[in-house]
Amino acid sequence: MPPIRATTPDGVTVALHDLGGDGPPALLVHATGFHGRALGPLARSLGSRLHCLALDLRGHGESGVTADLDFDWVGFGTDVLTAVDALGLEGPVGIGHSCGGAALLLAEEARPGTFSALYCFEPVVLPFDRPPSPDPSGPLARGARQRREIFASRQEASANYASKPPLCNLDPEALAAYVEFGFEDLPDGTVRLRCRGQNEALIYESGFRHPAFSRLAAVDCPVVLACGGESDDFGPATLELLVEHLANGRVEVLPGLGHFGPLQQPGVVADSVIRALDPPPA
Secondary structure (H helix, E strand, O other): OOOEEEEOOOOOEEEEEEEEOOOOEEEEEOOOOOOHHHHHHHHHHHOOOOEEEEEEOOOOOOOOOOOOOOOOOHHHHHHHHHHHHHHOOOOOEEEEEOHHHHHHHHHHHHOOOOOOEEEEEOOOOOOOOOOOOOOOOOHHHHHHHHOOOEEOOHHHHHHHHHOOOOHHHOOHHHHHHHHHHHEEEOOOOOEEEOOOHHHHHHHHHOOOOOOOHHHHHHOOOOEEEEEEOOOOOOOHHHHHHHHOOOOOEEEEEEOOOOOOHHHHOHHHHHHHHHHHHOOOOO
16 A cells, blocks of 8 residues: 655655554654564554554655754654644654654644653663764664665565674564565666665764653653664663653553564563553553
């Protein structure tokens, strides 16, 4: 199904996807380098409870970029709010992974009351009131600039990713969707990553500069901050520092998962989301 198109206030065209399901609406927001349809297996696992929709953040999937390649993460929050408005969502659940979790928090902070609840798996939010300066030499930015962008075919790309970490640990359907919709066809018959390496590097450089932490007090809806028990990225200690600033937040640790949890074991993460929506009685 072709995406729905919407335009942000700063002129970026974002792609929106209906991933199916029944029940109240949920907006799924992906991690850096991925796209909304890679969360299809998670959406299917949630389909009996939620009608899942997703977007491609600027610079990802089928969405555009600003003319000056500004990847300030506040723009990702703008993308989220644009999706909510364009889809006519009223009080949706927000489910975000990594960068997507930060984007949801930025959106709710900018417009409190947009979401009825948030579930953020390892959101990229550091507990600093004064974010650090961008670091072009950081390992993630360096890796993005060196990433191979062009393959002879999607089949070659899929075989390459399936042979080595970290993408070899993804759910096979999530990896297949990432490759199918994460590449564009070139005139010579080859395929190229839609999330270009230079753009991804700029996203990583801006990743710790956004103001989400300093504005957490504006978030009143229930928030679950989840992390993988095997993750070295945004684990329980960091998430507990964030929860201290939320009016209604808690941390959930999912044993056996790493930072790619929603793409690695979508059924396990879906069960965690459902627990968040149906907390046990006090």
